[in-house]
């Protein structure tokens with residue numbers, strides 16, 4: 001599947017396209033099919049996202065969305081060396097998901 | 100240390116106001132990202148993996164307590180309570196919001212700091228010896244010249260759109276503690292046979308994808324022609340440096356392709372022309388700058404005695420302290436490399452503490468080192484034990500300077516959008532391995548440096564042991580290099596062979612360390628043994 005990601009213009013926070021808007025949780029990302037460029041252009045024009053781009057992803061065994069490349073998995077989680085600053089500070093296994 | 104005059108302050112304040120307006124226009128949609136990006140980069144604002152990243156310049160690594168307190172306040176108020184000291188003697192914040200950035204720059208301006216020219220194809224922050232003005236072995240204090248170069252290069256209209264970024268380093272001792280020959284221009288202040296002081300210019304060094312050691316271009320430039328000669332070096336580069344290919348645009352490629360003799364000839368020609376133009380700053384300006392770098396009020400007759408009866412303290416003194424030019428004083432380095440920690444990271448609380456200790460024990464002065472540590476340059480030996488106790492209590496007492504635990508690591512794939520692999524977890528595992536197996540102290544000086552990609556911000560080419568993160572079919576992989584060095588005998592590391600996984604690279608480093616321990620001769624460091632026995636014994640042990 002193809003999902004769309006970018007950063008929030010104001011805060012720089014990593015965001016994922018949910019079909020209706022932008023979420024900081026990769027689990028909310030939806031398959032954009034061949035619509036990535038159109039959505040990206042529209043959303044960037046409206047300043048709801050900065051530098052959006054489409055990436056490959058898959059649904060993992062737990063039903064979650066898993067970006068294909070480690071860089072985007074780290075973007076989705078947060079820095080692996082500071083679990084306290086990730087989106088899943090209470091999950092000791094969260095870092096393994098990245099690898 | 101240098102303090103802004105009204106011109107410095109006016110320039111920085113004007114830049115803050117300008118950026119505030121630019122950011123507002125971007126947020127209001129009056130500028131596209133393509134239009135805004137070069138403007139934010141000129142103010143040190145990158146877009147990284149998790150947020151915007153702001154790189155703040157620490158001129159030649161020198162800062163006072165008020166500035167360090169402000170860096171801590173910014174970490175608390177606008178970031179997530181910490182900052183990352185870099186190999187360019189700067190500090191980076193990882194979680195910055197665009198909407199806050201102008202306020203941060205305004206706060207920085209209040210303490211005579213900024214983020215100007217910390218990115219882009221311009222002359223970056225001037226780097227220097229972290230022991231400048233304190234070291235027993237220096238000829239003179241290089242910082243007035245670093246400051247003169249800072250003023251000359253700030254907003255220099257001719258050099259704001261160079262073919263590529265440009266890094267200058269100034270040192271004034273035989274021992275090179277600043278990787279001088281791995282800069283675009285490395286300047287060593289020297290004395291000639293007639294006893295005059297001048298500057299030796301090394302031009303065309305650098306790391307990155309094509310590492311090169313800067314060749315000596317001119318042995319002696321009179322100090323009252325320093326800026327003129329630097330301008331000539333830059334002019335030749337600006338004219339002929341390649342703009343068609345980003346990967347061949349650094350001055351090292353130009354010097355290499357022309358040959359150092361031809362490059363030097365062209366510089367001489369330009370230099371002769373510039374001498375007729377009288378561009379050197381007036382001597383009075385240099386004298387004005389020098390006054391800011393006068394020695395602090397050292398106590399005459401201070402005792403040289405240090406009570407070393409506490410073995411932990413004695414180890415810290417042995418490893419982390421350096422001889423001072425003034426009797427009764429010593430230079431102390433605070434290691435930002437606790438076992439298993441993140442190299443170069445400091446929390447706001449730690450920054451506040453270092454600021455307080457710098458004020459109380461080091462004449463209100465601190466230095467950031469290219470090895471990502473903090474120096475208190477002028478500590479009275481009589482105060483050293485108390486200082487160490489306070490550091491140790493706060494987890495800042497690691498006695499591991501220049502050891503295998505004192506690892507340089509770039510932010511890598513945990514933070515950097517250009518990275519191929521993570522650097523920090525590798526550094527953490529190596530420091531834990533060696534702290535655990537007890538070999539650190541036995542190994543002695545062993546500089547290990549890790550970069551998360553070929554850009555080499557972690558100086559892997561110059562590590563006695565270097566590690567380079569690469570992308571191997573979507574997986575993190577690590578190449579091992581041996582034999583690099585950034586000192587006066589600068590050398591570039593060589594790749595041992597096929598790369599390793601994250602755990603594999605830790606084992607490989609351990610095996611390389613064991614080869615050294617087995618083969619070393621009296622007085623040899625890891626690097627000396629490697630240079631004597633060569634790569635093969637290491638390869639056999641690692642891949643055998």
Ligand code: SF4
Nearest residue numbers: 509515518551552556
């Ligand atoms: S070396 Fe590469 S990964 Fe590391 S900070 Fe520099 S650009 Fe980023």
